[in-house]
Amino acid sequence: MQETFYDVMRRQGITRRSFLKYCSLAAAALGLGPSFAPQIAHAMETKPRIPVLWLHGLECTCCSESFIRSAHPLAKDVILSMISLDYDDTIMAAAGEQAEAIIEETIQKYDGNYILAVEGNAPLNEDGMYCIIGGKPFVEQLRHAADHAKAIVSWGSCASWGCVQAARPNPTRATPTHMVPGIADKPIIKVPGCPPISEVMTAVITYILTFEKLPDLDRQGRPKMFYSQRIHDKCYRRPHFDAGQFVESFDDEGARKGYCLYKVGCKGPTTYNACSTVRWNGGLSFPIQAGHPCIGCSEDGFWDKGSFYDRLTKVKGFGIEADADEVGKTAATVVGGAAAVHAAASIVKHVAQKGKEE
């Protein structure tokens, strides 16, 4: 008989009161409001811990590192109480044959009922031997685990898009999960970012456990709840963009006043992520707040879109204010141009205001 999530929590010495408190925190973390807490509690009282196989291909482990930085819920509680992290070669006690045996055991016991989490990606060149696990190509392990999974979570930009090792010229032919030839036709949730935000990672997991369904995805396969807005849309420096107040060079007067970083290369206007809303490391900050332009690390192919310090586009000319209103409706590639026009319009406005002051 399988135990429920709530059973496990109770057996681990957690009181009913703490459990309910936890549920309201989880609701808050998901941005759902307190009325959802009972629903979360109910879900957790009736579900066993779901097995997770967390595979690593060509990667740098930044996704795992981000995951353990989650402030709410704590990584400890996710690992001990929410999921059963049966395979993750970064933290598992077993090695070699005893480690590999776990994948087979999990497939036998939970066929079609475990989550496959993928960090990194599979190289296809050299018959896959640019990434070897147990003497065989990683891509074989990936395909095998995918065949029997319930769903796949592609952690980070490596698994979602390819990321740095797939940047031009992609010497190993590193390939994101959904583009691996022969990969099983399973739901794939992309959680891009290099790495993704810690609390976004744990929220995606918690959402699946709580609501017993996969999150709604956008056209590119990302959870809408975290990836439907651009950094620019909710950036606290946005008023400076609109007012035409820009950092012209690092550590200038504008940098010290927290002006907009658009002119030193900020990719916030074309980057879909929750950095300016959820922020990083327990809501503490995000790149723009710490003075560096967004490099667009959650976007497909962000390594190959020119220098991080180049302005988004060289589009010149003057726009009218109406163009700026169109920004949110257009596709990412167009958005760059629209943002430039918007910026230009803001500059014009700024100059005009200056003229008035004088």
Add this chain to the structure above:
Amino acid sequence: MSVTVTPNGFNLDTSGQRVVVDPVTRIEGHMRCEVNVDENNIIRNAVSTGTMWRGLEVILKGRDPRDAWAFVQRICGVCTGTHALTSVRAVEDALNIDIPENANSIRNIMQLSLQVHDHLVHFYHLHALDWVNPVNALKADPKATSALQQSISKHAKSSPGYFRDIQTRVKKFIESGQLGPFKNGYWTNPAYKLPPEADLMAVAHYLEALDFQKDIMTVRTIFGGKDTHPNWLVGGVPCAINMDGVMAAGAPINMERLNLVKSITDRTIEFIDNVYIPDLLAIAGFYKDWMYGGGLSSQALLSYGDIPDRANDYSAANLMMPRGAIINGKLEEVHEVDLRNPDEVQEFVPHSWYNYPDEGKGLHPWDGVTEPNYELGPNTVGTKTHIRELDEGAKYSWIKAPRWRGHAMEVGPLARYVIGYMQGHEEIKDQVDGVLRHLDVPITALFSTLGRTAARGLEASWAAHKQKYFLDKLIANIKAGDTATANTDNFDPSTWPSEIKGVGFTEAPRGALGHWIKIKDTKIDNYQCVVPTTWNGSPRDNQGNIGAFEASLMNTKVERAEEPVEILRTLHSFDPCLACSTHVMSEEGEELAEVKVR
């Protein structure tokens, strides 16, 4: 004859049973290890293999050097930032850029917080399960655990009730049958020596450290905007300072932010000194008869040095982490190290999956060549895509073999501590002598798996205190009226000479790290990284010298050949980082066509 003697003094005997560990887990990246054990279960031959390759340097070719830090930072997300720092230093070296004092202090704070975080997470979450048996913790008396805790430190969480709660949580977890990360561990192996009370204390701290580690890194979120992978800047740091001017509240660094850094720094020191160090000493006390794993540590050690006290002075005298090289076991003779000297650092590939024009020779990183060449030797057991046993007489790893003046070297905290000790570095001497006294062991005890693990812990404490030193220094400098954080004089590529080159270095948590860059017409012409695990995890070289991982496994007794606890224990003591070690790639001639694309 199956016995060969390596130039660096190891007798390799391949006649015994071959034991394969793949994957080696609880490391960063992917690694394989094969050993031969004799009839007494003693390791008589060791083979260490990097099993991944990403080709980052060829990807860097033609890019903007100011962007390089972001690419190379993605070499590793565990030692996140150290590659980025090395990169901005290399570019600044090429462009002759001096950075402001505040930028130096902030970079040091970020680098030191990484040292602390990395060492702490390594000890509890990657290494501890080699020494600590969570199943045995269930037998502990919480009162005895409490007494043990209170006898070794003033850590507040020390009551019998606290340990009872932890024990209950672990018990229920194990009894659930869903063992998660502890599944298939070697929990009945006699290699585990701790009494149940110590196991329970360590398990409690495994969980506490998992909670606390995320706080340590918030320092880097404040200065770098996010962590993992904070942001850096050629010429300084991107976080401008505004203490009391208009709009200070929206500025990257203001009073509130500095207070947060101070609070985290103080709590970090407390956790390291009250939890990590006492645990380390307590656990080491139960294993001090297990003196395996010395390998190259008493023979050949290398450190580049790091943590410049004053900005822009990279001379050994200004570096707070020591620089030097020890070879041939002559500990008292510490050699100077020059990363620009073509005769010092060189990489070899006769046993690595790369081609050189002349594989008998090594190449300095500025002149490095890399062409991947995955081929297995004639004595391989298995096939190209299903390796059962490797042939170490041929090419067998995605890691190159770097050598210092022809010597295989060990790098890392132990190398830094032995070199610092021999140079008379006072803080290091005090720490090391204190531990040796506490454990009542001779200085030779340092040259072991445990010595490596102990040096890492001592360094975490040193780094936490130095983090405070640089925060105080930053505040004093701001108080003196200097708020500069970036020098952008040479930021515009149109001001650059057409051909320049530079080298940058740091001491990454795992050891000496160097990046060599050549810039031509404002773009990267060549970029080479020689990283700590390339040194430690290197395969054999042209002379047949074995690397540090391989050397450290030699002559170790394993309790059960089929349960690789001892192998993991010693490999983990280096904190292997395979993504770091196996990305190496390219030189000017390396057009993409030369990369074998099938």
